[in-house]
Amino acid sequence: xxxxxxxxxxxxxxxxxxxxxxxxxxxxxxxxxxxxxxxxxxxxxxxxxxxxxxxxxxxxxxxxxxxxxxxxxxxxxxxxxxxxxxxxxxxxxxxxxxxxxxxxxxxxxxxxxxxxxxxxxxxxxxxxxxxxxxxxxxxxxxxxxxxxxxxxxxxxxxxxxxxxxxxxxxxxxxxxxxxxxxxxxxxxxxxxxxxxxxxxxxxxxxxxxxxxxxxxxxxxxxxxxxxxxxxxxxxxxxxxxxxxxxxxxxxxxxxxxxxxxxxxxxxxxxxxxxxxxxxxxxxxxxxxxxxxxxxxxxxxxxxxxxxxxxxxxxxxxxxxxxxxxxxxxxxxxxxxxxxxxxxxxxxxxxxxxxxxxxxxxxxxxxxxxxxxxxxxxxxxxxxxxxxxxxxxxxxxxxxxxxxxxxxxxxxxxxxxxxxxxxxxxxxxxxxxxxxxxxxxxxxxxxxxxxxxxxxxxxxxxxxxxxxxxxxxxxxxxxxxxxxxxxxxxxxxxxxxxxxxxxxxxxxxxxxxxxxxxxxxxxxxxxxxxxxxxxxxxxxxxxxxxxxxxxxxxxxxxxxxxxxxxxxxxxxxxxxxxxxxxxxxxxxxxxxxxxxxxxxxxxxxxxxxxxxxxxxxxxxxxxxxxxxxxxxxxx
Numbered sequence: 311x312x313x314x315x316x317x318x319x320x321x322x323x324x325x326x327x328x329x330x331x332x333x334x335x336x337x338x339x340x341x342x343x344x345x346x347x348x349x350x351x352x353x354x355x356x357x358x359x360x361x362x363x364x365x366x367x368x369x370x371x372x373x374x375x376x377x378x379x380x381x382x383x384x385x386x387x388x389x390x391x392x393x394x395x396x397x398x399x400x401x402x403x404x405x406x407x408x409x410x411x412x413x414x415x416x417x418x419x420x421x422x423x424x425x426x427x428x429x430x431x432x433x434x435x436x437x438x439x440x441x442x443x444x445x446x447x448x449x450x451x452x453x454x455x456x457x458x459x460x461x462x463x464x465x466x467x468x469x470x471x472x473x474x475x476x477x478x479x480x481x482x483x484x485x486x487x488x489x490x491x492x493x494x495x496x497x498x499x500x501x502x503x504x505x506x507x508x509x510x511x512x513x514x515x516x517x518x519x520x521x522x523x524x525x526x527x528x529x530x531x532x533x534x535x536x537x538x539x540x541x542x543x544x545x546x547x548x549x550x551x552x553x554x555x556x557x558x559x560x561x562x563x564x565x566x567x568x569x570x571x572x573x574x575x576x577x578x579x580x581x582x583x584x585x586x587x588x589x590x591x592x593x594x595x596x597x598x599x600x601x602x603x604x605x606x607x608x609x610x611x612x613x614x615x616x617x618x619x620x621x622x623x624x625x626x627x628x629x630x631x632x633x634x635x636x637x638x639x640x641x642x643x644x645x646x647x648x649x650x651x652x653x654x655x656x657x658x659x660x661x662x663x664x665x666x667x668x669x670x671x672x673x674x675x676x677x678x679x680x681x682x683x684x685x686x687x688x689x690x691x692x693x694x695x696x697x698x699x700x701x702x703x704x705x706x707x708x709x710x711x712x713x714x715x716x717x718x719x720x721x722x723x724x725x726x727x728x729x730x731x732x733x734x735x736x737x738x739x740x741x742x743x744x745x746x747x748x749x750x751x752x753x754x755x756x757x758x759x760x761x762x763x764x765x766x767x768x769x770x771x772x773x774x775x776x777x778x779x780x781x782x783x784x785x786x787x788x789x790x791x792x793x794x795x796x797x798x799x800x801x802x803x804x805x806x807x808x809x810x811x812x813x814x815x816x817x818x819x820x821x822x823x824x825x826x827x828x829x830x831x832x833x834x835x836x837x838x839x840x841x842x843x844x845x846x847x848x849x850x851x852x853x854x855x856x857x858x859x860x861x862x863x864x865x866x867x868x869x870x871x872x873x874x875x876x877x878x879x880x881x882x883x884x885x886x887x888x889x890x891x892x893x894x895x896x897x898x899x900x901x902x903x904x905x906x907x908x909x910x911x912x913x914x915x916x917x918x919x920x921x922x923x924x925x926x927x928x929x930x931x932x933x934x935x936x937x938x939x940x941x942x943x944x
Contacts, residue, residue: 322346329376329400329427337577340377344369344577347396348605350407356624358411359742360418361392363603363616364463367494367574371461371598372396374580375490378588379457382426385445389438389462391419391431391746392618393492401427411742413912419746433746434714435684436469438462439489443475446485457486457588464493465661468683479593480565487593493571494602494613561595570597575604614664618743635799637792640770641733642667644777645704646674653678655781658693658705660686666706666735686711690718690730697728702781706733709749709791710740716755724761724787731780737766737791738826738876739918744911752791754881757855761786764855766826771800772852775807779853793827793876795914801829809853810861820846820932821868823887825854828876831918834925839932846932854883862890870899870935874923879904901935903928 321339323346326332332340347369355362373396375386381401388394398416399407403425409415420428430441442460449456466472479487559568567590572579580598587594603609608627609616622628649655649671656678657671663681672679682689686707693703707715712734723730737749756762763784765776773792780788805811813833820839822832829850836846849865865871871891873884884902891900903922910917918924922931 323350323399323404328402328404329381332373332377332400335377337581340373340577344373345605347373347399350399351395352606352624354408354410355619356622358408359618359620360411361395361618362606363609363613364390364393364494365395366604366606366609367600367602368393368461368492369396369604370575370577370580371490371492371600372400374577374584375459375461376400377577378581378584379459382429384457384459385429385442385449386427387430387438387442387445387458387460388420388432389460389466390435391433392743393461393463394420394428397427398425401425411744411911413910413916415911417744417911418742419744431746433743434711435463435466436471438466439472439475439479442487442489443479443482443485446479446487447482450482450485455486457488459488459490461490461492464491464495465684467491468661468685470685470687476561476564476566483565483592485593486588486591488587489566489593489595491570491595491597492574492600493597494600565593567592567594568597569594571599572597574598574600618665635770636667636796637770637773637794638665638667638735639670640667640773641706641735641777641790641792642670644774645733646670648778648781649675649678652702654700654702656680656696656701656703658682658689658703660684660689660705660707660711662706662708662711662735665708666733668706686714687718690715691722693730694718694722694726694728697723697730698726702729702731704731704733704781706735708736708747709734709738709752710736710747712752713755719756719787720759724759727761727786729785730787731777731784732787732789733777734789734791736794738793739909739914739921740794741914741917742911745908748905748909748917749791749793750876750878750905750909752789753854753877753883756787756789757881757883757886759787762855763788763853765790765852766854767792767852768804768826768829768850769798769801769806772804772806776852791826797827798830803833804850806852809858810849810851812864813848813850814845815847815864816845818845818847819869820844820936821849821865821871822846822928822932823849823851823865823871823873823884824875825851825883826876828874828918828923831923831925831928832874835928835932838925838929842933844932844936851883855886857883857886857890862887862894866891866894866896868898870932871896871901872928872932872935873900873902873904874928875902875904876918876921876923877904879906899935901931903931 320342323343348366351365403416406416411418416424419433421431422428432438438460439462442458446458561568569583569587572583583596587596602613603616657668658680659666659668660682661684663669663672689705693705696703734752737752740747740749756764765780767773767776776790780790803813824832832848836848839846875882875884882904884904888900905921919927
């Protein structure tokens with residue numbers, strides 16, 4: 311690996327064979343590449359949307375990893391995977407990077423089927439150390455001497471799985487396992503609690519560590535005796551420092567060698583610490599300090615806003631489309647209005663205060679607001695404890711992250727019939743974030759839990775009504791699920807207070823059943839069919855579970871029933887209605903259109919079209935069923 315004395319000409323990403331050529335470049339050349347990467351990140355995300363601040367913060371870190379390790383033989387595990395953009399650029403996907411998060415393009419997260427350099431899918435946080443521990447152990451069993459590197463953010467340290475993994479990887483004393491803690495002092499919502507304070511105390515040891523590093527450099531340069539003295543100091547350091555220099559770190563207590571903190575934007579420091587970590591041949595933790603949004607002032611000033619952002623203007627930093635209201639903000643503001651009159655209401659988030667619209671609650675009732683960090687399991691059981699004392703906890707959480715708390719929902723809430731309310735944000739298709747973030751499993755998951763009620767509003771007014779009902783009409787676990795982004799303020803053709811209602815309940819042969827935002831597509835499909843002389847009715851569900859007993863009797867006379875549902879098919883509401891129809895002896899034609907596998911990245915419209923949930927696809931399906939039925943009757 312070359313150093314700064316190399317005066318080679320400036321290089322560009324497109325002129326290199328990546329990642330191999332990085333090892334032959336000078337640090338000055340690599341600094342130039344880092345600037346090029348930042349420009350590419352900003353330009354691409356401004357057009358495609360995506361995770362900007364986190365990726366700007368790990369450019370040098372990613373560069374150093376690929377300079378010092380040999381991917382794909384050495385395995386790199388990213389946590390969370392949305393910070394892997396630079397990794398993708400440096401591992402042969404430079405030309406394809408302009409397609410990131412687009413339909414038929416590359417994923418915004420690591421994906422092994424996309425590249426051999428992507429070791430493991432990682433859309434959720436706190437998983438990397440467990441994965442890396444398993445990979446490192448497998449390498450040892452297979453007689454391989456390669457390294458496994460887990461890159462994890464400081465926000466993930468609030469998740470219990472991180473500590474479970476650290477407790478176990480410290481026991482694997484002969485594994486070539488390196489954990490890199492990317493400490494930007496800013497998770498999606500600002501890091502909270504004791505973990506953040508602990509990291510602050512570690513940062514305060516930097517003066518000592520810098521002094522130690524200077525002494526080591528001097529000793530290494532002394533002929534003959536310098537190196538033996540340095541090695542001797544290294545061996546006795548751990549026994550001396552508790553008494554003389556600094557307290558033992560949590561990581562060392564767990565059996566890992568602790569190195570850092572180091573400047574995550576200084577390639578010289580990063581290369582040195584990577585090289586040192588490789589010499590131990592045992593689990594090592596490198597503590598790296600970075601700046602989230604590094605190199606783009608709007609992102610540095612507002613890293614939370616630029617964590618995940620839509621298209622934006624590079625010069626001003628302003629989003630291309632800025633909605634004053636969306637489902638999340640309507641939910642958050644309505645919760646504040648309710649809490650004004652009821653001091654039993656408390657709000658909980660798992661590091662998603664702004665994403666779930668709870669910033670309004672936090673501003674108005676800070677003493678009743680709890681950000682537990684990336685710890686969804688704790689959030690649910692914590693809510694159960696609050697509920698057991700008469701409070702009414704509301705946990706606002708993305709659908710994809712709610713999956714992490716299934717056991718707690720069952721054992722710590724539902725069995726005890728405790729009353730908590732889930733505000734399930736990003737329910738259904740979310741689009742460009744792809745398989746790991748589509749909210750298609752919350753309905754099958756929750757319908758499997760007794761004492762659970764689920765509401766799915768189709769507009770802002772219904773969302774407010776459903777929130778009130780979940781809080782005050784229900785006694786156990788109640789969920790209100792709603793999609794990402796904007797929607798209609800009201801649906802004037804429906805009774806927003808009804809648990810279910812019909813549109814044009816006449817003597818039609820065809821009935822469309824649906825709920826949530828898909829209702830708007832169903833209405834369009836109905837109008838399109840009417841132009842072709844095909845009449846149909848629509849049944850809109852608002853309280854989607856449990857099923858109303860009298861509703862099944864209302865639909866038995868329809869010859870064709872089709873349920874369009876923005877959910878995974880197995881365990882869905884449409885499956886449960888199908889079971890009920892069989893019980894009631896229904897002899898007509900029942901079909902259902904749902905997701906039946908993981909849905910890749912793309913725009914929401916493209917994903918819904920793939921699933922058959924747009925008005926055009928609804929019309930095609932209904933016409934096909936009707937024609938086939940007519941032919942069968944001939």
